[in-house]
Amino acid sequence: MTQSLSYRDAGVDIDAGDQLVENIKPFAKRTMRPEVLGGLGGFGALVEISKKYQNPVLVSGTDGVGTKLKLAFEWDIHHTVGIDLVAMSVNDILVQGAEPLFFLDYFACGKLDVARATDVIKGIAAGCEQSGCALIGGETAEMPGMYPEGEYDLAGFAVGVVEKSKVINGRSIRPGDVVLGLASNGAHSNGYSLVRKIIERSNPDLDAEFDSGKTLRQAIIAPTRLYVKPILAALEKFEIKGMAHITGGGLTENIPRVLPENCVAQIDAQSWPLPKLFQWLQQAGNVEQQEMYRTFNCGIGMAVIVPAEQAEAAQAFLTEQGETVYRLGTIRERAGSEHQTQVA
Numbered sequence: 001m002t003q004s005l006s007y008r009d010a011g012v013d014i015d016a017g018d019q020l021v022e023n024i025k026p027f028a029k030r031t032m033r034p035e036v037l038g039g040l041g042g043f044g045a046l047v048e049i050s051k052k053y054q055n056p057v058l059v060s061g062t063d064g065v066g067t068k069l070k071l072a073f074e075w076d077i078h079h080t081v082g083i084d085l086v087a088m089s090v091n092d093i094l095v096q097g098a099e100p101l102f103f104l105d106y107f108a109c110g111k112l113d114v115a116r117a118t119d120v121i122k123g124i125a126a127g128c129e130q131s132g133c134a135l136i137g138g139e140t141a142e143m144p145g146m147y148p149e150g151e152y153d154l155a156g157f158a159v160g161v162v163e164k165s166k167v168i169n170g171r172s173i174r175p176g177d178v179v180l181g182l183a184s185n186g187a188h189s190n191g192y193s194l195v196r197k198i199i200e201r202s203n204p205d206l207d208a209e210f211d212s213g214k215t216l217r218q219a220i221i222a223p224t225r226l227y228v229k230p231i232l233a234a235l236e237k238f239e240i241k242g243m244a245h246i247t248g249g250g251l252t253e254n255i256p257r258v259l260p261e262n263c264v265a266q267i268d269a270q271s272w273p274l275p276k277l278f279q280w281l282q283q284a285g286n287v288e289q290q291e292m293y294r295t296f297n298c299g300i301g302m303a304v305i306v307p308a309e310q311a312e313a314a315q316a317f318l319t320e321q322g323e324t325v326y327r328l329g330t331i332r333e334r335a336g337s338e339h340q341t342q343v344a
Contacts, residue, residue: 013111062089062157089158104136106138107154176308179303188225202284204280243305252293300328
């Protein structure tokens with residue numbers, strides 16, 4: 001007689017999935033907002049739009065963590081990549097003036113390790129809590145044979161809302177405006193294929209003290225900074241004309257995404273200190289300066305463009321909100337078809 005097979009025999013443990021949902025419920029509950037109707041466990045999540053918006057526009061973004069996950073697997077560090085996942089989406093929708101409302105995640109693996117997955121999703125919940133964004137649901141997919149043992153993939157998306165009259169699109173940016181830069185928390189979640197190549201080539205002591213009491217390993221894996229609450233507060237006080245989340249493509253490829261065709265952001269390379277992590281990456285990888293600027297954030301995680309007369313006050317306010325803020329440069333007229341961000 002042919003042996004009876006179960007889903008567990010095929011490599012999928014339904015009980016493990018149920019246990020994961022129970023583990024993460026208290027962390028998700030801490031992220032709830034009044035607009036959320038119902039809790040975890042339904043087929044869909046319901047969210048209403050706050051009545052404070054007269055003409056609300058929904059802004060959405062989706063992303064993953066990229067090859068930084070490979071280091072999380074190798075180093076068995078899983079509690080920070082969830083913050084990266086949230087930040088990649090909420091910082092993106094923030095640049096258009098949106099207040100993040102909710103976030104959903106997708107966690108896929110070959111065999112579900114409940115403790116490891118709980119660490120990851122606790123990080124997702126922490127990122128949502130830091131950005132005032134409700135974690136309203138997600139998907140855990142256990143797919144035997146799809147992923148190597150001990151590995152997983154992450155994706156997520158955020159939805160935010162902004163008053164239509166307050167959407168930030170960069171159209172009002174003019175020569176003479178000032179570019180402020182908010183410090184990053186490290187390499188965030190971009191350029192890690194190159195980071196991993198540099199580690200492989202230079203074989204450094206990852207656990208030696210590296211910077212301000214942190215090891216090199218800690219500096220490399222540090223989670224992406226969330227800029228939501230300070231920026232939302234600044235939007236209430238200042239005319240922010242444009243913002244750029246400095247992700248893949250670095251400074252030189254992200255700032256142009258918000259600039260009118262006739263404008264260039266002229267960035268003074270001496271206006272902020274290159275953090276030690278990026279000094280090490282450049283030296284250990286023999287990376288050319290312009291390649292650094294187009295690959296990494298180089299210490300600037302968010303660019304904020306304001307009128308010159310508001311620049312000093314905006315810088316002071318964001319500093320009071322806990323950010324490290326640099327006056328990076330100015331907007332000038334574009335000459336011909338030159339690249340729209342110049343760092344010199």
